[in-house]
Amino acid sequence: MTEAKEAAPAMPRLTGALEPRASWPATGCSLARAIDVVSTRSAFLLLREAFYGTSRFDDFATRAGISEPVAAARLRELVEAGLLTRAEYREPGQRARLAYRLTEKGADLFPALAALMEWGDRWLAEDGGPIGLRHRDCGEPVAVELRCAAGHRTSPGELDLVHRRR
Amino acid sequence: MTEAKEAAPAMPRLTGALEPRASWPATGCSLARAIDVVSTRSAFLLLREAFYGTSRFDDFATRAGISEPVAAARLRELVEAGLLTRAEYREPGQRARLAYRLTEKGADLFPALAALMEWGDRWLAEDGGPIGLRHRDCGEPVAVELRCAAGHRTSPGELDLVHRRR
DNA sequence: CCGTATCCACAACGATACTG
DNA sequence: CAGTATCGTTGTGGATACGG
DSSP states (O other): OOOOOSSOSSOOOOEESSOSOSOOOGGGOHHHHHHHHSOSHHHHHHHHHHHHTOOSHHHHHHHHTOOHHHHHHHHHHHHHTTSEEEEEEOOTTSOOEEEEEEOHHHHTTHHHHHHHHHHHHHHTOSSSOSEEEEETTTOOBEEEEEEETTOOBOOGGGEEEEEOOO | OOOOOSSOSSOOOOEESSOSOOOOOGGGOHHHHHHHHSOSHHHHHHHHHHHHTOOSHHHHHHHHTOOHHHHHHHHHHHHHTTSEEEEEEOOTTSOOEEEEEEOHHHHTTHHHHHHHHHHHHHHTOSSSOSEEEEETTTOOBEEEEEEETTOOBOOGGGEEEEEOOO
């Protein structure tokens, strides 16, 4: 575990191409919108489980460590938001089962969760964290990176924020 | 804006090297720990402002669009958690001012916020979102990627989850 | 197995007013 | 400018019990 530094030695900061701007209406910010969809701890935990391959209601509640009512409410919201689908799932000779699966929209959230997990591994875990990601083809560990379209790896300090016009 | 698909066409899923495992104690999961630090909407919004370069209390409250009491509470927690520092900041001939600055720990959260923003741009914005990231050196747009140590770009479906042993 | 119903506790937040 | 104090509302979530 790395201790929090009281005084930052290096301080990456974004130098903006943004005007001295007054305020960010929350409605226009994609980060705010994203947070409105997955605002709660339980939503994050359920999505984590979905990525781990969990598909049944009971498993979601048990493995995420949340109560059934909360699991039910959150799963419904995630389905309504289009991150999960409820599919009925009948094997021959078996009764029907329900399976919650990630949609493309939900699956696309993976880099964000991976980035959060990586940060937790680095700053909050004593031992680097319990779970690692590996590239199946080559066995190498996988990390989240910021890259520009030209392929350069970038740090926050090398970035400009720009307003998009259309 | 891309509409949520009811039935997922392609479904990236992590195939685990994890045993059929019973449950994830929330205490050991780095994602859960990370969420416990930045659980709330206001914390995310304040961090966004910090990355945008905001440093003064009033600006944080106004630009994040949250009330002063909430801003005060959240800023205090973020300082306690080691993501921000309160530095006193005196220019010659001026009275002292306070400045909240990101620590290294806080700055390291940037990829996670960028990933969330990118997801919001893709799935929740009509027009690709209001803010873009550019590499200052080459002007190319910047995106979050999952890469293995060998340099391969990977998708969630190509990943294995592994338990770390030490 | 897959939830819902009910109740309660507490956290998060906005609004307003006030202080150094 | 940089907060604190207080109040009321809503959201989040655990516990328990119950139904398809």
